[in-house]
Amino acid sequence: MRKLSFNRSKYGALAGLIGLGALLSILSPSFLTLSNIMNVLNQVSLNGLVAIGMTFVILSGGIDLSVGSILALSGAVLASMLKGGMPQIIAILIALVMSAVFGLLNGVFIATFNLQPFIVTMAFMTIFRGSTFVFTQGRPITGLGKQGIFVAAGRGDIAGVPWSGILLLACLIITAFLLARTVYGKTIYAIGGNPEAARLSGLPVKTARASVYAVSGFFAGLAGMVLTSRLDSAQPLAGQSYELDAIAAVVLGGTSLSGGRGFMVGTLIGAFIIGILNNGLNLLEVSSFYQQIVKGAVILLAVLLDRRK
Amino acid sequence: MDGIRLEMRGIKKSFGPVVVLKDMKLDIEPAEIHALVGENGAGKSTLMKILGGVIQKDAGEIRINGQPVEIRRVRDAERYGIAVIHQELSILPYLSIAENVFLGKELKTRLGLVDARRMHIEVAEKLKELGLAVNPDMPAGSLSVGQMQLVEIAKALIHRAKLIVMDEPTSALTDHEIEKLFGIIRSLKTKGVSFIYISHRLEELFSICDRLTVLRDGEYIGTANVRDLSFNQVVSMMVGREIGDRFPRKDTAPGETILQVNNLGRGKAFRNVSFSVRKGEIFGIAGLMGAGRTELVRALFGAEPAETGTIQLKGKNVSITSPLDAMNLGMGLVTEDRKAEGLFLDFSIEFNIAAANFDHLAKAGFVHPATIRDFAEQFTQSLRIKTPSVDVPVSNLSGGNQQKAVVAKWLGRSPEILVLDEPTRGVDVGAKREIYEIMTKLAAQGVAIIMVSSELPEVVGMSDRVLVMRQGEQAGILEENITQERIMALATGVVYT
Numbered sequence: 033m034r035k036l037s038f039n040r041s042k043y044g045a046l047a048g049l050i051g052l053g054a055l056l057s058i059l060s061p062s063f064l065t066l067s068n069i070m071n072v073l074n075q076v077s078l079n080g081l082v083a084i085g086m087t088f089v090i091l092s093g094g095i096d097l098s099v100g101s102i103l104a105l106s107g108a109v110l111a112s113m114l115k116g117g118m119p120q121i122i123a124i125l126i127a128l129v130m131s132a133v134f135g136l137l138n139g140v141f142i143a144t145f146n147l148q149p150f151i152v153t154m155a156f157m158t159i160f161r162g163s164t165f166v167f168t169q170g171r172p173i174t175g176l177g178k179q180g181i182f183v184a185a186g187r188g189d190i191a192g193v194p195w196s197g198i199l200l201l202a203c204l205i206i207t208a209f210l211l212a213r214t215v216y217g218k219t220i221y222a223i224g225g226n227p228e229a230a231r232l233s234g235l236p237v238k239t240a241r242a243s244v245y246a247v248s249g250f251f252a253g254l255a256g257m258v259l260t261s262r263l264d265s266a267q268p269l270a271g272q273s274y275e276l277d278a279i280a281a282v283v284l285g286g287t288s289l290s291g292g293r294g295f296m297v298g299t300l301i302g303a304f305i306i307g308i309l310n311n312g313l314n315l316l317e318v319s320s321f322y323q324q325i326v327k328g329a330v331i332l333l334a335v336l337l338d339r340r341k
Numbered sequence: 342m343d344g345i346r347l348e349m350r351g352i353k354k355s356f357g358p359v360v361v362l363k364d365m366k367l368d369i370e371p372a373e374i375h376a377l378v379g380e381n382g383a384g385k386s387t388l389m390k391i392l393g394g395v396i397q398k399d400a401g402e403i404r405i406n407g408q409p410v411e412i413r414r415v416r417d418a419e420r421y422g423i424a425v426i427h428q429e430l431s432i433l434p435y436l437s438i439a440e441n442v443f444l445g446k447e448l449k450t451r452l453g454l455v456d457a458r459r460m461h462i463e464v465a466e467k468l469k470e471l472g473l474a475v476n477p478d479m480p481a482g483s484l485s486v487g488q489m490q491l492v493e494i495a496k497a498l499i500h501r502a503k504l505i506v507m508d509e510p511t512s513a514l515t516d517h518e519i520e521k522l523f524g525i526i527r528s529l530k531t532k533g534v535s536f537i538y539i540s541h542r543l544e545e546l547f548s549i550c551d552r553l554t555v556l557r558d559g560e561y562i563g564t565a566n567v568r569d570l571s572f573n574q575v576v577s578m579m580v581g582r583e584i585g586d587r588f589p590r591k592d593t594a595p596g597e598t599i600l601q602v603n604n605l606g607r608g609k610a611f612r613n614v615s616f617s618v619r620k621g622e623i624f625g626i627a628g629l630m631g632a633g634r635t636e637l638v639r640a641l642f643g644a645e646p647a648e649t650g651t652i653q654l655k656g657k658n659v660s661i662t663s664p665l666d667a668m669n670l671g672m673g674l675v676t677e678d679r680k681a682e683g684l685f686l687d688f689s690i691e692f693n694i695a696a697a698n699f700d701h702l703a704k705a706g707f708v709h710p711a712t713i714r715d716f717a718e719q720f721t722q723s724l725r726i727k728t729p730s731v732d733v734p735v736s737n738l739s740g741g742n743q744q745k746a747v748v749a750k751w752l753g754r755s756p757e758i759l760v761l762d763e764p765t766r767g768v769d770v771g772a773k774r775e776i777y778e779i780m781t782k783l784a785a786q787g788v789a790i791i792m793v794s795s796e797l798p799e800v801v802g803m804s805d806r807v808l809v810m811r812q813g814e815q816a817g818i819l820e821e822n823i824t825q826e827r828i829m830a831l832a833t834g835v836v837y838t
Binding site: 213214215216218219221222225226228229230231232233234235236292293 | 709
């Protein structure tokens with residue numbers, strides 16, 4: 033029964049995370065320390081935020097390759113607004129709305145003209161990256177401020193817990209609820225499962241399909257804000273290949289790339305698996321060249337174990 | 342050409358703990374058309390997969406012309422002269438007909454290159470023999486389903502098959518194509534070729550088959566001459582009990598007119614269709630494949646909206662441009678292809694039943710799991726969907742129960758008009774009766790039912806009136822004295838005598 037395999041992939045990912053954590057805490061004494069765990073949380077928050085948006089897209093049966101570029105572009109726009117002296121809260125809101133609109137552009141092309149998500153978002157990945165270069169003239173934008181909500185987003189903490197981690201968990205709870213308990217969430221699953229059956233059941237297929245890319249863009253913008261804050265600068269090359277880490281997190285979390293099947297909590301677990309893998313390999317002083325090989329192998333192993341008959 | 346005699350004895354097969362075949366037997370004589378009948382899940386396709394070398398038996402013996410043989414691979418079966426034509430045809434649409442016929446067994450020139458000319462000639466010859474006048478170099482995808490069937494037969498014959506298994510060959514054919522296919526099967530029989538014929542349409546067995554073997558729950562029930570049996574005897578062998586009359590009695594008379602359609606049309610699909618449907622009426626729509634029946638009802642439901650004409654509901658003009666419009670006017674559509682268009686196959690029964698009902702089950706966009714579950718359970722019970730729980734993926738259900746789940750989705754909206762396109766396609770005999778009962782019951786409650794069907798006995802047995810379509814146009818509406826002959830005469834434009 034599929035219901036069981038649903039749970040198996042959910043618990044499978046969790047078991048993988050726990051197993052990996054246990055292994056790393058044996059191998060490295062500094063892994064299981066409070067400061068390192070907070071460090072991991074801080075590191076995971078970026079990929080985690082992007083992956084939350086990606087989960088919406090993948091559940092609907094699509095894919096979004098443009099998130100890294102949206103992250104960079106919105107980060108650059110945010111940085112220039114801050115530098116121009118705009119109040120932080122307003123600048124952040126504008127940047128987030130803009131990111132959602134960028135994402136929606138993907139969605140409009142995909143839903144209205146019925147184009148392949150892979151191609152459309154790849155085109156916008158290039159367009160937004162190019163726009164970032166044009167906007168920044170290829171140079172980082174630096175010197176963005178010393179305090180306030182913007183600074184806290186990437187660098188601040190409360191009682192040792194990074195604000196970015198709290199932001200991630202808050203977003204997770206909201207989106208998990210949205211997917212499981214709203215008509216909008218059910219519609220996304222339905223589109224991923226069978227778009228024609230969804231349409232003939234009176235569900236708003238086109239709108240929902242376009243909207244998931246706006247959601248994805250929004251979360252890329254949120255990650256862009258965190259990254260810009262953390263680096264205290266907007267880099268034109270920021271967020272490159274983030275889309276791949278986000279897709280990996282979603283898939284490791286047990287969500288099916290063909291859509292319709294998966295859970296938000298799984299995505300968070302997937303993001304943590306990638307995060308502690310990076311962190312653990314660093315602690316073990318594995319060269320970054322080998323790290324990539326290990327990461328790829330883990331993803332391969334995970335999908336192999338989770339394979340459905 | 343010499344035919345072959347096939348004997349299968351004591352065939353056993355299990356998948357994990359599930360026993361699919363227990364002590365099955367089957368005898369096929371040379372030059373015989375032998376029907377294999379049983380409900381879905383009876384083990385017919387498993388048995389044929391064993392014969393075709395797709396899967397391995399756990400125990401038992403297969404003899405061909407008295408010699409024990411082992412069929413371990415598809416190639417083995419082919420070597421013994423056995424060809425299986427599956428329901429989902431294995432035609433590759435972008436390859437030519439000739440390339441399809443010789444796929445994986447291409448004729449070679451002396452240099453080892455593909456000998457396209459010789460393949461062309463052989464295929465052209467064989468197609469001509471079968472009465473199919475097409476160029477073997479055409480892409481196979483441009484053929485109709487009926488023509489593809491013939492190509493599959495040609496392929497079997499070219500590879501010297503003497504026993505051809507046909508699984509539901511007629512499910513997508515027009516009546517004219519079916520007649521042609523039967524003609525070919527009969528003429529091949531005179532040349533010594535045997536057929537194992539699997540079909541849900543029992544009427545066909547009586548017109549084409551010599552003997553039949555009945556399976557039930559993986560067990561051998563019996564073999565008999567078809568002419569010694571009545572329709573009801575075959576059905577009771579299949580289901581293991583008497584199912585009573587084939588169609589339930591409908592006691593209620595239709596009420597006032599609820600739907601009036603005037604000069605409806607959409608592109609080339611259909612045009613100038615006018616009819617009315619009354620409350621509590623079962624309104625049949627008949628016609629050959631491609632006559633525009635499905636397109637008509639999909640336009641009514643707003644799936645592909647009509648371009649010309651008007652629709653009146655209870656005397657008022659309405660505009661239906663999307664499924665949601667139709668739903669808000671009290672309509673529901675059970676689609677022709679339930680797997681592609683009706684169901685979320687991997688999703689739970691619960692989700693499938695709720696799918697068209699989120700708008701009224703949700704409060705301000707939020708859905709409560711308990712509300713959804715109660716709703717789904719209410720309908721699994723009232724429609725008697727056989728399942729341990731509503732969490733089970735709908736793909737685990739039998740065809741009949743899947744169809745009931747689709748119907749349940751619409752009943753949740755208390756529709757005033759329910760459109761069913763091929764309501765019993767791929768559904769067991771027993772479950773068919775249940776679906777007919779649901780339709781009759783709904784009609785008795787005043788629901789107007791529009792039923793598109795290719796099964797003439799069903800149209801005749803269930804409908805109060807019948808609209809017959811021909812080539813996108815309205816050929817006529819039969820009000821009384823509805824017979825298969827009268828429907829066919831309108832559908833084909835030919836009067837049979």
